[in-house]
Amino acid sequence: MKYFLLVFLFIAQSALACWKAEGTFAVDGETYKFSQKINHNMEYKFPGANFILSMTLKPIDKKTTQVTYKIEEKKNLKLILVTMGTDEVTNSKSSDIFAKGEEGQPNSIISIKLTDI
Secondary structure (H helix, E strand, O other), rough: OOOHHHHHHHHHHHHHHHEEEEEEHHHHHHHEEEEEEEEOOOOEEEOOOOEEEEEEEEEEEOEEEEEEEEEEEEEEEEEEEEEEEEEEEEEOOOEEEEEEOOOOOOOEEEEEEEOOO
């Protein structure tokens, strides 16, 4: 019975630690959509033509989540860093992240809505 309870608590805890992330990221005038179930503290990559958005979510409290992001551009066989950073978003509301590009790189906008599932 104790083992069953421990397994149940472990499964229930991991089920509470995920989000549905929906949104877009725009780089250099091109916009790409994403929609994905995301677990906390895991990195997810969303491709869009020549650009790749990498994103990790870390909960701060019940209303706020920290988003760590990086956008890279595929050029030949190399990945060139466009922008990276960390920002806080409000859960269950659409939030925009305005990311300044690295030197010589375009600025980016990440629009994201996190829904608890």
